[in-house]
Amino acid sequence: MKGVSSRFEKLNRLRETLRESNHDFRASTQLFSSLDVTKIDRDMNLAGRGKERGEANQPPKSARNLDDVEHAIIERVEDEKKASSHTLEDNLHLLSGRLAGLDFEEQFGLIRQANAASVSDFKASVAVGLDELHGLRRALSDAEKEHAWFKAKHGLVRAARVQHGAAHLLRISLLLFLFLIETAMNGSFLAKGNEQGFFGGILEAAAFSFINIGAALLLALFCARLVTHRSTLGKLVGTFSILVYVGLAVTLNLALAHYREVSGSLADGAGAEVIRNMVGNPAGLTDVKSWLLFAIGLMFSIFAFIDGWFVLDPYPGYAGVENRLVRKREDYIDRKRELIEELQDVRDDHNEKVEDIVKELGSRRREHRAIVDHRSRLLALFAQHQDQLERACNQLLSKYREANIQARTEPAPKHFGAPYKLERIKPYISADGEWSEGDVGASIRQAQEELNAQVRLIGQECERGIEQYRDLDKLHPDSVNG
Numbered sequence: 137m138k139g140v141s142s143r144f145e146k147l148n149r150l151r152e153t154l155r156e157s158n159h160d161f162r163a164s165t166q167l168f169s170s171l172d173v174t175k176i177d178r179d180m181n182l183a184g185r186g187k188e189r190g191e192a193n194q195p196p197k198s199a200r201n202l203d204d205v206e207h208a209i210i211e212r213v214e215d216e217k218k219a220s221s222h223t224l225e226d227n228l229h230l231l232s233g234r235l236a237g238l239d240f241e242e243q244f245g246l247i248r249q250a251n252a253a254s255v256s257d258f259k260a261s262v263a264v265g266l267d268e269l270h271g272l273r274r275a276l277s278d279a280e281k282e283h284a285w286f287k288a289k290h291g292l293v294r295a296a297r298v299q300h301g302a303a304h305l306l307r308i309s310l311l312l313f314l315f316l317i318e319t320a321m322n323g324s325f326l327a328k329g330n331e332q333g334f335f336g337g338i339l340e341a342a343a344f345s346f347i348n349i350g351a352a353l354l355l356a357l358f359c360a361r362l363v364t365h366r367s368t369l370g371k372l373v374g375t376f377s378i379l380v381y382v383g384l385a386v387t388l389n390l391a392l393a394h395y396r397e398v399s400g401s402l403a404d405g406a407g408a409e410v411i412r413n414m415v416g417n418p419a420g421l422t423d424v425k426s427w428l429l430f431a432i433g434l435m436f437s438i439f440a441f442i443d444g445w446f447v448l449d450p451y452p453g454y455a456g457v458e459n460r461l462v463r464k465r466e467d468y469i470d471r472k473r474e475l476i477e478e479l480q481d482v483r484d485d486h487n488e489k490v491e492d493i494v495k496e497l498g499s500r501r502r503e504h505r506a507i508v509d510h511r512s513r514l515l516a517l518f519a520q521h522q523d524q525l526e527r528a529c530n531q532l533l534s535k536y537r538e539a540n541i542q543a544r545t546e547p548a549p550k551h552f553g554a555p556y557k558l559e560r561i562k563p564y565i566s567a568d569g570e571w572s573e574g575d576v577g578a579s580i581r582q583a584q585e586e587l588n589a590q591v592r593l594i595g596q597e598c599e600r601g602i603e604q605y606r607d608l609d610k611l612h613p614d615s616v617n618g
Contacts, residue, residue: 167227167514168220168521171528176212180205182536190543199549205536210556213529217522221561224518228563231511235504247493247583251590254486258594261482262601265475266608272468273608279464286457290366296458297449314349314436314443344392348433349440351388355381356444364450381441389433390418393426476602483598490587497580504576515563526558 177183185205189195195203202210287293320338355377363374394413413420421427448455537552 167223168517170521170524171213171216173528173531176209176528176532177535180208180212180532182209182532183539186536186539187543190540193544193546195549197547197549200551202551206533209532209536210529213525213532213558217525217558217561220518220521220525221563224514224563227514228511228565231507231514232565234507247586251586254590255593255597258482258486258597258601261479262597262604265478265601266604269468269472269475269605269608272464272471276461276464276468279461283457283461286454290451290454292451292454296451296454297446298455298458298462314439317436344388344433345436348385348388348392348437351384352381352437352441353444355384356441357447360441361445361448361450361452365452370452385434385437385441389430389437390421392433393421393430394418397421397423397426472605472608476605479598479601483594486594487591490591494584494587497583501576501580505573508573511565515565518563519560522558522560526556529558530555 182205189203189205320341359377360374360381362370363378365371365374398413421430449458533556537548541548541552
């Protein structure tokens with residue numbers, strides 16, 4: 137089965153898309169600064185110019201239009217209004233881009249696609265595991281049939297005696313221990329008369345021990361156990377092998393004992409002398425240590441023969457059939473457990489991704505609300521800013537007009553008593569393709585409900601997949617692993 141991270145590609149793409157949100161958005165309302173009436177009054181010297189023009193009775197009483205100073209004041213205010221309007225338009229354009237970047241329509245479409253694809257991806261994972269388990273279960277079934285056939289053919293009703301784990305290791309350790317102990321003990325005996333001393337005796341003893349224990353082990357494993365076989369020929373071969381072992385063990389250990397005696401008295405030709413003694417008088421050992429060497433070697437040989445007999449089941453071939461069955465059963469059980477754990481990991485991975493998506497949807501809703509609220513505050517602040525510009529303009533006009541009236545000798549024009557009305561700019565906001573807060577909330581709630589339903593559906597598919605894995609055993613009711 138493929139890795140967990142490569143599944144649910146549409147769900148992964150949806151999660152990554154949602155994470156690419158406008159998280160750098162920061163609401164700011166410090167955009168429109170108030171017009172500094174005092175500074176403009178000082179820069180334009182409105183009182184001085186008003187007095188100067190008033191002394192000249194300018195503008196004349198009959199004037200209906202604003203004079204140059206009034207026009208200059210109004211232009212200064214209008215320039216500020218235009219600059220603020222450009223700032224507002226830039227911010228509105230930026231907010232519109234951020235709203236468009238949320239792209240709820242695409243996200244909800246991806247959610248629907250991911251929901252449809254996720255179940256298919258999960259079912260594909262179940263199918264891949266099911267195919268693999270079918271093969272393993274078929275192999276186990278064949279091993280079970282072979283096991284049953286072998287028992288029926290050979291009339292076996294007992295369970296196979298197969299050593300595993302610590303018991304098997306103990307028997308191997310015992311054989312190694314016998315080899316080392318016999319080598320050490322024989323080495324001390326054979327050191328007498330050896331030109332290389334104890335080291336030479338150890339080398340000779342190791343060679344004798346290897347043959348002594350190895351022959352006993354091989355005959356017990358591959359030949360002597362045939363005495364338990366059902367066939368007459370097998371029993372004959374097994375009986376003959378036991379006799380061969382007895383003769384070989386006695387002969388080999390007697391030869392070793394004779395070799396000890398002659399190697400202590402003859403520098404060369406010890407091997408030929410041993411053969412002559414074995415043929416002429418095999419029991420003619422004259423040293424008690426030689427008899428002790430013979431007894432120790434024979435005893436270790438018997439131990440190795442018995443240990444080799446019970447390394448495997450006494451009945452030939454039974455242990456091999458049992459071991460094949462055990463391996464197939466372990467392969468099937470272990471792989472089934474792994475596949476079930478993988479399905480659970482896939483389910484958990486899916487649910488974790490869905491949880492992230494639900495959180496990101498909530499985050500995007502809050503971001504949408506923040507952008508819309510910020511835009512509303514900007515529009516309100518711009519309206520307030522235009523009111524402040526109108527008041528500032530009338531304050532500046534009043535300073536100029538009051539100074540002008542006080543210096544005049546003739547009546548002032550009528551328009552001096554009329555306040556200035558600032559023409560308001562009304563920003564245009566296109567609502568085409570824009571989601572309302574109510575629509576966003578309802579759609580997100582629906583998407584979250586669909587995702588939660590998807591989580592439940594994936595959970596059901598996971599349980600169904602696990603049940604399908606377990607149903608393979610129901611197809612083979614004779615199975616012992618269940």
